[in-house]
Amino acid sequence: MRGREPGDGPLRRPCGPGDTVQVPGAEFSVTTCLPDLTTAGLLQAPEGQFTDRTDWITLHAPGTTNPSGVPGLQVDGYFPDSSTFNTTHGWDHDSQFVVRIPDDWNGSLVVAGAPGVRKQYACDFLFSDFVVARGFAYACTDKGNNGPDFYRDGDRPGDAVAEWHERVTQLTIAARGALGERFGRPPQRTYLAGISNGGYLVRWQLENRPELYDGGVDWEGTLFTPDGPNLFTYLPTAVRYTLGLATAEDMYAAGFARGSEPLWPYHQSFYWGVTQKTYRAGFDPEFDPACPGASAGASLPEIFAPCPSDAAYDAWFADPRSQPVHEALGRISLTGAIGKPLLTLHGTLDTLLPIGLHGDVYTRMITDAQRADMHRYYRIEGGNHVDSLMHLDPEHLRPMLPCFRTAFDALTAWVEDGEEPPPSGTVPRPAGNGATDPALLDTCSLRPES
Numbered sequence: 001m002r003g004r005e006p007g008d009g010p011l012r013r014p015c016g017p018g019d020t021v022q023v024p025g026a027e028f029s030v031t032t033c034l035p036d037l038t039t040a041g042l043l044q045a046p047e048g049q050f051t052d053r054t055d056w057i058t059l060h061a062p063g064t065t066n067p068s069g070v071p072g073l074q075v076d077g078y079f080p081d082s083s084t085f086n087t088t089h090g091w092d093h094d095s096q097f098v099v100r101i102p103d104d105w106n107g108s109l110v111v112a113g114a115p116g117v118r119k120q121y122a123c124d125f126l127f128s129d130f131v132v133a134r135g136f137a138y139a140c141t142d143k144g145n146n147g148p149d150f151y152r153d154g155d156r157p158g159d160a161v162a163e164w165h166e167r168v169t170q171l172t173i174a175a176r177g178a179l180g181e182r183f184g185r186p187p188q189r190t191y192l193a194g195i196s197n198g199g200y201l202v203r204w205q206l207e208n209r210p211e212l213y214d215g216g217v218d219w220e221g222t223l224f225t226p227d228g229p230n231l232f233t234y235l236p237t238a239v240r241y242t243l244g245l246a247t248a249e250d251m252y253a254a255g256f257a258r259g260s261e262p263l264w265p266y267h268q269s270f271y272w273g274v275t276q277k278t279y280r281a282g283f284d285p286e287f288d289p290a291c292p293g294a295s296a297g298a299s300l301p302e303i304f305a306p307c308p309s310d311a312a313y314d315a316w317f318a319d320p321r322s323q324p325v326h327e328a329l330g331r332i333s334l335t336g337a338i339g340k341p342l343l344t345l346h347g348t349l350d351t352l353l354p355i356g357l358h359g360d361v362y363t364r365m366i367t368d369a370q371r372a373d374m375h376r377y378y379r380i381e382g383g384n385h386v387d388s389l390m391h392l393d394p395e396h397l398r399p400m401l402p403c404f405r406t407a408f409d410a411l412t413a414w415v416e417d418g419e420e421p422p423p424s425g426t427v428p429r430p431a432g433n434g435a436t437d438p439a440l441l442d443t444c445s446l447r448p449e450s
Contacts, residue, residue, distance in 0.1 A: 011104075011105045011106070011107055011183055012103060012104050012105070013103060013105070013182065013183065014071070014103045015033035015034075015071065015072055015073045015101075015103055016033055017033055019031055019033055019073060021073060021075050021099070021101065021178050021181065021182055022177075022178065022181055023075055023077055023097075023099065023174045023175070023177070023178045024173070024174045024177040024178070025079055025080075025170060025173075025174050026077045026078065026079055026097075026174065027077070027078055027079055027080045027093075028077050028078055028091075028093075029075050029076065029077025029078075030075070030076055030077065031073055031074070031075050032050070032073065032074050032075075032076075033071075033072075033073055034050065034071065034072065034073070034074055035071050036068055036069055036070060036071065037070045037071070037072045037074060037100045037102060037128070037132045038066060038067060038068045038069070038070050038128070038129040038132065038133065039051055039053075039056075039066065039068075039124050039125050039128075039129055040066065040068035040069075040129075041068060041069070041070075042124070048088070048089070050074055050076070051121045051124050052088060052119065052121040052124075055118050055119050055121050055122045055124075056118075056121060056122050056123065056124050056125045056126065057125075057388075058386065058388045059115070059122070059123075059125065059126055059195075059386060059387060059388060060125050060126060060387045060388060060399070060401055061387040061388060061390045061399040061401070061434070061435065061441060062388070062390075062435070063435070063436065063441050064125075064387070064399065064401060064441055064442075065441075065442065066125060066129040066130065066133075067129055067130065067133035068129070068133075070102050070132045070133050071102070071103050072100060072101050072102035072103045072105075072132065073099075073100070073101040073182075074098065074099070074100050074101075075097075075098070075099040075100075075101070075178065076089065076096070076097070076098055077096070077097060078091060078093045078094070078095050078096045078097065079095040079097070079167070079170060079171075079174075080095070081093065081094045081095035081144060083144070083145055083153045085145055085146050085147045085149065085150060085153070086119055086120075086142050086146055086147075088119055088120070088121075094142060094144050094145055094146070094153075095141065095142065095144045095167055095170075096119065096120050096141070096142045097120055097139060097140065097141045097142070097171050097174075098120045098121060098138075098139065098140055099137065099138070099139045099175050099178060100128060100132050100137065100138045100139075101137045101178075101179065101182060102132050102135055102136075102137065104135055105135055105136075105137060105179075105183060106134065106135030106136055107135075107187060107188040107189070108135075108136050108137070108187050108188055108189040108190065108191065108412075109136065109137045109138075109139065109172075109175055109176060109179060109187040109189070109190045109191070110127065110131045110136045110137070110138050110139070110190075110191045110192070110193055111138075111139050111140070111168065111171060111172045111175065111190065111191070111192055111193075111213075112127055112138070112139070112140040112141075112192070112193050112194055112198055113140070113141055113143050113164060113167070113168045113194055113197070113198045113201040114140060114141065114142050114143055114146065114197070114198060115194070115195045115196035115197050115198045115199075116196055116197055117145075117146045117147050117148060117150045117197075117278075118142075118146060119142045119146050120140050120141055120142045121140070122140070123140055123193070123195070123198065124140075126195060126401060126404070127140075127193050127404075128140070130405055130408070131193075131408070136191075137175065137179055137187065139171050139172070139174075139175035140171075141167045141168060141170075141171045142167075143163070143164040143167050143168070143197070143201075144160075144163040144164060144166065144167040145160050145163060145164075147294075148274055148278055148293070148294030148303055149278075149293065149294050149295055150278070150282070151278050151279070151281040151282035151285075151293050152293075152295070156328070157282065157283045157284065157285060157324070157325070157328035158282065158283055158328035158329065158331045158332055160282050161224075161282065161332045162331060162332050164197070164201055165201070165204055165205070165208070165332070168201050168204075168205055169205065169209055169212065172190065172205075172209075172212050172213070173212070176190065189214045189412075189415065189416065190212060190213050190214055191213065191214060191215055191216060191217075191408075191411065191412070191415075192205055192206065192213055192215070192216030192217070193216065193217050193219075193404075193408065194216070194217075194218060194219065194221065195219040195220060195221075195404075196219075196220055196221070196222060196352075196353070196385070197221075197222050198219075198221075199218040199219050199220055199221025199222065199344075200218075200221040200222040200223070200224065200334070201221075202216040202217065202218040202221060202342070203216075203218055203221050203334050203338070203342070203362065204332075204334060206338040206339055206340050206342055207334060207335055207336070207337050207338055207339065210338070210339025210340045211339075213340050214340060214341075214415050215340050215341035215342065215343075215411050215412075215414070215415045216340070216341075216342050216343075216411070217342075217343045217344075217345070217404060217407050217408050217411055218342055218343070218344045218345070219344075219345045219346075219400065219404050219407075220345065220346045220347060220350055220353055220358070220359065220383075220385060220400070221344070221353075221358070221359075221362070222353055222358065223334065223353070223357065223358040223359075223361055223362050224329060224332055224333045224334060225329070225333050225334065225361075226326045226327070226329045226330040226333050227326055227329075228317075229255070229357040229358070229361055230329065231275065231276065231279050232276075232279070232280065232283075232313060232314060232317045232325075233314055233317065233357075234254040234255045234256075234314070234354065234357055235272055235275060235276040235310075235313075236276065236310055236311055236312065236313040236314040236315075237250055237251060237253075237254035237256075237314065238251070238254070238256070238267070238268075238272040238276070239272060239273060239276055239306040239307075239310045239311045239313075240311045241264075241268070242268045242272060242273060242306055243306065243308060243311055245311055248261070251264075255354040255356050255357040256351060256354050257348060257349055257350075257351070257354060257355065257356070259348075259349060259396060260349045260350075260351045260384070262392045262393040262396075263349065263351040263384055263389060263392055263393070264351065266389060266392060267351050267352060269304060270304050271304075271351075271352050271385075272306065272352075273304055273305050273306030273307070273310070274294060274303060274304045274305075274306075275352065276306060276307075276310045276313065277291065277292075277293050277294070277296070277306060277307045277310055278293045278294050280293070280310060280313055281293030283325050283328045283329055284322070284324075284325045284328075287309070287313065287316065288307060288309040288310075290309075291307035291308075291309055291310075334362065334365065335365065335369060336362065336364075336365030336366040336367075336368060336369040336371065337366075337369040337371060338366060338369075338371050338374055338375065339371075339374075340374065341374045341375070341411060341414055341415060342366075342374060342375050342376075343375075343376045343377075343378070343407045343410060343411050343421060344359060344362070344363065344375065344376070344377045344378065345378050345380055345383070345400060345403050345404060345407055346358065346359030346360075346377075346378075346379060346380065346383070347379075347380045347382065347383020347384050347385065347398075347400055348379055348380065348381050348382065348383060348426070349382060349383060349384045349396070349397060350383065350384055350385045351384060351385060352385040353385060355379060359377065359379065360379075363375070363377045363424070375424075376410075376421045376422070376423070376424050377424040377425075378403065378407065378422075378424065378425070378426075378427050378446050378448070379425070379426040379427065379448075380398070380400055380403050380427050380429075380444075381398070381426055381427060381428050381429040382396055382397050382398040382429035382434065383397075383398055383399075383400045383403070384397055384400075387399040387400055387401055390434045390435035391435050393434075394433045394434045394435040394436070395433065395434070396429075396434070397434040397435075398429050398430075398434045398440045399434060399440060399441055402440070402441065402442055402443050402444035403427065403444035403446065405444070406443075406444045406445065406446050407421075407446060410422070410446060421446065422446045422447050422448065423448060424448065425448025425449060426448050426449050427444070427445070427446055427447070427448055427449075428448075428449050
């Protein structure tokens with residue numbers, strides 16, 4: 001079992017009803033001894049008490065199987081914060097977190113930040129089930145603000161995203177302290193895992209706080225750069241397409257992959273418009289005060305629909321007068337200068353964060369920063385941004401979760417045993433139905449094309 005140095009011996013401490021774990025810096029927390037820390041067990045408790053199915057059910061492919069039967073402690077709580085977007089548990093308090101500590105702890109910790117604008121339980125099925133079954137402790141944060149109005153947090157443009165960094169760092173230090181109290185010593189290893197905005201946070205932490213971690217897996221992380229590529233250099237084209245003002249050829253020229261067309265109607269309805277307007281509101285609140293972001297809509301269709309003004313935002317972003325926006329982005333942007341091992345996965349059919357504008361570019365940034373020896377990059381043929389969309393094109397799509405699991409095991413073997421991961425490259429899609437074939441739902445080899 002990975003996570004312990006030779007000679008450490010077993011770290012077993014069965015939990016009891018009276019156990020309490022102090023999370024350093026938390027304003028409030030509650031500890032519960034549970035018979036099963038995985039989603040299969042957590043869903044047996046009253047709804048919303050220990051997980052939130054609505055926050056993770058849309059992130060994995062139907063038919064995916066996960067381990068279960070992992071007893072241990074769960075700690076739910078929050079750190080001091082002034083914003084109140086997160087209403088989970090009726091706390092109306094942001095910077096909520098969850099920490100899970102299996103009775104049979106392997107001596108290591110996995111930390112995650114929620115993807116998108118989701119909350120602290122968003123990665124329960126993707127990450128938590130898998131790692132706690134292997135003995136890892138697990139911790140995840142809501143990043144300090146969440147929901148489609150997250151951009152309203154903070155005083156300056158970019159503050160809402162900048163807080164994400166602080167909250168992941170804060171939880172990492174606190175979870176290490178909590179484990180030290182529980183077992184008499186801190187974790188031997190600390191890893192990061194993240195998808196989408198969570199993948200961005202894996203990158204940022206390894207660039208800026210590498211001393212806290214031993215490595216990370218970045219699953220389709222968002223790329224923020226001051227001048228592009230970034231969300232603002234291609235999403236306006238998607239907005240124009242949604243409004244009937246752009247063609248498919250315009251979409252390809254903007255960076256969307258040929259072959260991703262079956263995914264476009266879904267993204268028109270649920271991703272492109274709301275993503276462009278909420279992030280534009282976060283970094284450029286004065287651009288269109290009449291359409292500030294998700295608050296411009298009262299119903300779900302209105303919230304997800306684009307602001308018509310965003311169709312021209314890429315032209316404004318290229319205008320010298322938008323320099324304050326570039327400066328705000330610069331405060332939270334990536335450099336590629338990672339300080340610990342990183343494995344990156346990105347699907348070739350990602351239709352929210354196109355691979356050519358995110359994964360490919362970040363890999364070049366790492367090379368330019370002379371850190372390529374610490375990085376592996378796997379372009380997953382047929383992968384898209386959300387595994388639950390397999391049904392939209394089952395003959396060409398494949399789920400990414402099995403590839404994450406393989407990558408995580410490869411990372412721990414690299415860090416702990418010196419076993420080199422497979423070389424970077426494009427991982428071919430096996431033949432089969434991505435929505436039903438066990439060979440695609442349950443397994444993934446990271447061996448690239450020869």
